[in-house]
Amino acid sequence: MASKVGIISLGCSKNLVDTEIMLGLLNRAGYEITGAQDNADVIIVNTCGFITPAKEEAINTIFETARLKETSGLKALLVAGCLSQRYGKILLDEMPEVDGILGTGAVPDIAGLVELALQGERFCRVASPAYAHTPDMPRILTTPPYSAYLKIADGCSNRCSYCAIPNIRGDYRSRPLEAVISEAESLLEQGVREIVLVAQDTTAYGMDIYGRRKLAGLVRELAVLGVPWIRLMYCYPTGFTGELIKVMADNRNICRYVDMPLQHASPRMLKLMNRRGSPEEIKELIAELRRAMPGIALRSTFMVGFPGETGEDFEELISFMKEVRFERAGVFKYSREEGTPAGDMSGQVPARVKEERYHRAMKLQQEISLEQNSALVGKVINVLVEEEPSGRSNLYRGRSEMDAPDIDGLVLFTAVKSAPRPGDLVKVRVNKAYEYDLRGELS
Structure with missing residues (x-):
């Protein structure tokens, strides 16, 4: 046995x-x-x-x-x-x-x-963290059958001062484009309808093996395969190219969604974090994305309590969040990690201050998120069905193309004339908005 x-x-x-x-x-x-x-x-x-x-x-x-x-x-x-x-x-x-x-x-x-x-x-x-994920390696999906993650690279070479990932996962290693496409084809054959591209930094894809950024070319080929939804996660802002933005705008099966962790908006903090790109450059990129794809949902992540963060630095972050108004954003408190440059920095922020800043930033984002969601009331959005009604409930559960699995909100909706199944892509008219979720009815 x-x-x-x-x-x-x-x-x-x-x-x-x-x-x-x-x-x-x-x-x-x-x-x-x-x-x-x-x-x-x-x-x-x-x-x-x-x-x-x-x-x-x-x-x-x-x-x-x-x-x-x-x-x-x-x-x-x-x-x-x-x-x-x-x-x-x-x-x-x-x-x-x-x-x-x-x-x-x-x-x-x-x-x-x-x-x-x-x-x-x-x-x-425990030896070298590197291994090559080749097309001949079998894989059993643990996600719902209609959605899967597609890892296009491993490791990271950015060397942010707070991050231990390069020590744990090694330098950035792109998978060959042919291997990624082959796996995507296999996922499609299994019935996957949403492919979520992941890496420590997806916009760095190709730099190590092709000598230039190849995410735009990869996404273009995936779009041609006919993947109903292609979602981009973990995009480093300075890695965006005009070509990538054009490919996204030209292909409607690429979700109008970008996850772009920024970590902060104070130039001084960004420098201490060893993050590239100024707040002005980031604002220009965000404006360009919104011009090219009206209605796009932009998600970011911010860190509070980084060593040396002053009240003024934090206020710059708050002002940035108010100005840019991300549709989705998460906030987390800096964690001091051994083996990282930030772990040895002076000016470690007290836990109480971190907690206060965390709650203030999250409260602001909840208000922004509610306003952004409220603007969708009366509109018809694309939704991927995830669960049918159970018990006495008559509500289906799904996600819009503006919501990534496990981290963003849900769309709850009713359906009178038809009975969609998990994995179906449907149109839902929004009739109520909450801080993170939406409610509506099948259009």
């Missing part, structure tokens, strides 16, 4: 793709994949190790899972992903409950490492 293996995936969408590849490799090797943790012989916790809260979540999950050795006969517990790559043998030495540590470069070896663990060997396999 085949051993049963389950995986708990934590962290970002890039990590989730690694989880899906490991599932595919394990399945191909003859292991039985199970989603029932109390029925597994082996459980792999694929961790995030980016910031302190993510590390704490990972450690708590490892300890909770280890209890299954006593309650349900779990034979081996493996820890993979960014936390493993970052701390390696320290984890193995300090957590006797763990049977094996796998770095981010060990994904292709997962089947053999599971076998080692089942044979009773305790190991730490």
Whole structure:
């Protein structure tokens, strides 16, 4: 009888793709994949190790899972992903409950490492974080069947002063364009209707292997394939080209949506963060995107409490948010990380001040988001159906093309004359707006 293996995936969408590849490799090797943790012989916790809260979540999950050795006969517990790559043998030495540590470069070896663990060997396999995700690697999707992430690159070479990702994932490595297109074709054959492009910096795609930015060419080829929705995430502002904007504007199956993490709007803070691009240049880019694609939803992420951030710096951020009025935005508090330049900087901001700034920025964004959503009342928008009504509810649940999976809002709607299914693309007339979500009826 085949051993049963389950995986708990934590962290970002890039990590989730690694989880899906490991599932595919394990399945191909003859292991039985199970989603029932109390029925597994082996459980792999694929961790995030980016910031302190993510590390704490990972450690708590490892300890909770280890209890299954006593309650349900779990034979081996493996820890993979960014936390493993970052701390390696320290984890193995300090957590006797763990049977094996796998770095981010060990994904292709997962089947053999599971076998080692089942044979009773305790190991730490952390080396180079790089591995090549090739078209012949199987992948089992864990997302809904109509939506999938497509990782176009791994690692990062930007060296932002607060970020440990280059240490964990290595330098930026683009996948060959042909490999990405081949995987996209496979996803389409499986019935995927929304492909979400992810990398640490999608706009840097191609620089390392082609010597120039190739995201525009990649997106153009994906659009020709007939992917109903193509969504761009993690776009670095200085990486946008006129060609990319034109490709997006010319192809209606590219979602009118861009995720563009900016982190701050104070020139002094951006310099300390080692971020390229001035607030003026960013404003020009935003205006250009909105001119080229009226109605586009722009999403950003901002950090408060970075070392040395003064009240004046924070007010510059608030003024920027008020002026630009992002349709979507998230705010998070700076986390001091060892091994990063920012971790050694003086002027660390007190937790109380970080908390105050976080709540003020989020409150502002909620007000902006409500105003932006309210402007959609009476309009017809494109929606991807995600859930049918359940119980006594008559509401369908979906996402507009202005909403990325897992991080943005929902569209709740009624349908009288037809019964759409999950994965269908429909038109919904908006009749009510909230801070993050919309309500409407099938048009």
